Amino acid sequence: MTVQANQEVVPCPHQQVTTMAFRLRDFNRMNPPTFYGFKVDEDPQKFIDEVSKILLAMGLSTSEKVELSTYQLKEVAQAWYVQLRDNRPLRDGPVTWEIFKEAFIDPLFPREMREENVxxxxxxxQGGRTVHEYSLKFIKLSKYDPSLVSDPRDQMSHFVEGVSEDLQEECH
Structure with a gap:
């Protein structure tokens, strides 16, 4: 056995910076959304959902997820994150992806807006929509209160309640 085989490979700091630069490049190639925090039509839940898909596909650690997602925050949202990060006690450790997601929704997606969606x-x-259009709208809105549809029976019951009476009669 050679001496080289027994040596531990320790990445130098330059390699870590380069690796993060490559991850950032790959992340940006996937066209993640940008979030400003003051635009009326911005949906913080949609931002989290879209960024989550990209981060999941990239197979990143929890700290890398936070680092890359916060790169997409601008203006008010960036100021919010800097405050979150800088005011976090050292004993609590770095901001994890789960902490980030929970903390992000509360101040940037007011309860009133969430409740409107619920x-x-x-x-x-269903009204004048096709069943398919109704189904898509139902799925889109259900992400704002997963507890309403967490049980498959509750989900089916709520879905059927909204289907037109004509279609309900056809199903019985």
Whole structure:
């Protein structure tokens, strides 16, 4: 056995920086959304969902997920994150992806907006939509309160309640 075979490979700091630069390049090639935190039409949940898909595909650690996702925060959202990071006690460790997601939604997606989406889900009816269009709207709104549809029976029951009466009669 050679001496080289027994040596431990320790990456130098330059390699770690280079690796993160490559990850950032790969992340940006996937066209992640940007979040500003003050635009009326921004949906923080959609931002988290879209970025999560990319990060999952990249197979990153929890700290890398936070680092890359915060690269997409601008203006108010960036200021929010800097405050979160800098005001976090050292004993709590770095901001993890789970902590980031939970902390992100509360201040940047006001309860009133979330509740509007939940009310829209609760009051959703097929109306003039096709069943497919109704189904897509139902799925889109259900992400705002997963507890309403966490049980498959509850989900099916709520979905069927919104289907047009004509279609309900056809199914019985």
């Amino acid at each position: 009310v829209e889900l609760i009051n959703l009816f």
